[in-house]
Amino acid sequence: xxxxxxVKRRGINIILVGVCLLLxxxxxxxxxxxxxxxxxxxxxxxxxxxxAERVSYYLGEGAAYFNAGELARANDSFSCIVEQIDARHAxxxxxxxxxxxxxxxxxxxxxxxxxxxxxxxxxxxxLNNRGIAYAALRDFEAALADFNRALDAEPGxxxxxxxxxxxxxxxxxxxxAIADLETAISQSRIDxxxxxxxxxxxRGDDPYPVYDPLDxxxxxxxxxxxxxxxLDNYQGYLLLTDPLGDRRIQSAAGSLESRAxxxxxxxxxxxxxxxxxxxxx
Amino acid sequence: MRLKVIGLLIxxxxxxxxxxxQTPTPEPCDPSRDTAYFVGIGNAWYNAxxxxxxxxxxxxxxxxDPTSAEALARRGYARSAQGDDAGALADLEEALAxxxxxxxxxxxxxxLYVRQGIFALAQADFDAALRLDPPNVVALHxxxxxxxxxxRYALALADLDAALAIAxxxxxxxxxxxxxxxxxxxxxxxxxxxxxxxxxxxxxxxxQTLYLALERNALSGNFGEWLAFLRAVED
Numbered sequence: 001x002x003x004x005x006x007v008k009r010r011g012i013n014i015i016l017v018g019v020c021l022l023l024x025x026x027x028x029x030x031x032x033x034x035x036x037x038x039x040x041x042x043x044x045x046x047x048x049x050x051x052a053e054r055v056s057y058y059l060g061e062g063a064a065y066f067n068a069g070e071l072a073r074a075n076d077s078f079s080c081i082v083e084q085i086d087a088r089h090a091x092x093x094x095x096x097x098x099x100x101x102x103x104x105x106x107x108x109x110x111x112x113x114x115x116x117x118x119x120x121x122x123x124x125x126x127l128n129n130r131g132i133a134y135a136a137l138r139d140f141e142a143a144l145a146d147f148n149r150a151l152d153a154e155p156g157x158x159x160x161x162x163x164x165x166x167x168x169x170x171x172x173x174x175x176x177a178i179a180d181l182e183t184a185i186s187q188s189r190i191d192x193x194x195x196x197x198x199x200x201x202x203r204g205d206d207p208y209p210v211y212d213p214l215d216x217x218x219x220x221x222x223x224x225x226x227x228x229x230x231l232d233n234y235q236g237y238l239l240l241t242d243p244l245g246d247r248r249i250q251s252a253a254g255s256l257e258s259r260a261x262x263x264x265x266x267x268x269x270x271x272x273x274x275x276x277x278x279x280x281x
Numbered sequence: 282m283r284l285k286v287i288g289l290l291i292x293x294x295x296x297x298x299x300x301x302x303q304t305p306t307p308e309p310c311d312p313s314r315d316t317a318y319f320v321g322i323g324n325a326w327y328n329a330x331x332x333x334x335x336x337x338x339x340x341x342x343x344x345x346d347p348t349s350a351e352a353l354a355r356r357g358y359a360r361s362a363q364g365d366d367a368g369a370l371a372d373l374e375e376a377l378a379x380x381x382x383x384x385x386x387x388x389x390x391x392x393l394y395v396r397q398g399i400f401a402l403a404q405a406d407f408d409a410a411l412r413l414d415p416p417n418v419v420a421l422h423x424x425x426x427x428x429x430x431x432x433r434y435a436l437a438l439a440d441l442d443a444a445l446a447i448a449x450x451x452x453x454x455x456x457x458x459x460x461x462x463x464x465x466x467x468x469x470x471x472x473x474x475x476x477x478x479x480x481x482x483x484x485x486x487x488x489q490t491l492y493l494a495l496e497r498n499a500l501s502g503n504f505g506e507w508l509a510f511l512r513a514v515e516d
């Protein structure tokens with residue numbers, strides 16, 4: 001690939017990133033302009049029961065609606081909890097935050113996760129998920145602050161460790177990102193499982209190590225961060241040697257850049273790990 | 282061009298789902314949850330149209346509290362919607378034994394009886410519901426249908442008039458009213474034909490056309506058509 005192609009390709013990438021930004025930001029702005037609730041919220045189930053029973057009912061109803069993909073109805077169920085039964089119900093807010101996030105209304109999700117944390121300062125999952133919502137709005141500093149707060153409250157919280165690693169890499173803090181991901185890996189002991197699987201004398205009938213496949217996610221992210229770090233260095237080299245840089249490095253940089261702009265985008269929030277407040281099933 | 286397409290696809294995927302962590306598959310009947318929770322789950326699945334999951338959730342609620350009339354009644358509704366009339370009747374009977382003032386359970390059982398052609402029991406259930414809740418439009422509506430299915434049009438009209446006095450803008454009531462009038466018309470034309478025998482004047486025109494149409498109309502005593510006018514208990 002010659003220099004002109006590189007420039008052309010970079011131009012296309014810049015346009016695509018711009019389109020992405022517009023999509024995300026416009027989506028968020030459109031959500032902000034949503035009209036107020038047109039149909040009044042009716043929360044008349046288990047009316048003669050205790051508040052605890054009513055909350056329990058709407059938690060169940062909301063969970064099933066969420067799992068059925070009926071997000072507006074799920075939103076109403078959790079709204080019944082926080083708007084009509086218990087205005088300080090942290091799980092109600094966090095669950096509705098999950099619904100808003102699924103509806104891609106990240107502004108409202110941030111609001112609800114924030115209310116959840118106000119109601120229960122120990123709910124680190126809400127901080128983690130708010131960080132993800134900030135990242136979706138491309139406010140990486142705010143996202144980093146939330147992952148930091150989650151880790152201050154619970155230093156071993158692996159979801160926030162992995163997520164902070166991703167955000168740090170996006171901010172160019174590669175060493176810190178790698179350190180967080182290595183910590184997540186060693187804390188989960190997924191490295192022990194990997195070493196066991198790679199053991200040369202391992203026999204076919206040896207028991208398979210027990211681990212949570214979700215913990216393997218840290219390795220995938222670590223690879224992406226190393227790739228981004230490598231790309232950053234290649235680009236530094238190419239900037240310094242332009243236009244006489246080694247063509248092998250130009251080629252490697254182009255390849256990595258393509259990956260980083262498409263299927264391995266660190267700013268794609270699908271790499272972030274969300275705490276789940278709404279049970280599945 | 283291909284790059285743009287791929288890029289746009291990725292854009293659409295961006296900011297979409299995140300990896301859901303801590304997603305343990307819940308036990309079918311999570312022992313940490315109470316009856317109300319499972320009733321909530323069941324109602325949502327019922328409204329979302331997944332009757333199998335709804336019935337499973339109500340059954341979980343009943344594991345927690347076998348005396349929950351609400352869980353029993355709602356499982357009955359779901360079983361009825363699934364076509365399991367016997368299971369639905371069993372649940373509704375148990376629910377009513379536990380709570381003899383459960384209006385919706387009477388209405389729903391009445392509907393089941395109408396579907397089975399057991400009008401006396403259906404009317405008794407609608408009567409019970411209306412004793413407990415006189416302005417219950419659904420009970421009035423369904424009792425009217427039950428009466429009409431037995432050609433008791435005057436009683437059907439009285440019930441629909443009473444329901445319309447409460448809910449004059451209810452379209453389903455107007456539809457049922459029209460059907461009852463059609464039934465009455467079919468009955469009158471039928472009597473005309475019985476009296477006239479073979480001496481029906483073949484004059485053509487509106488009366489003849491109407492008669493022939495009504496004779497073909499399934500409403501003239503076709504019970505299956507009346508079932509379409511039954512009304513579900515509103516959530």
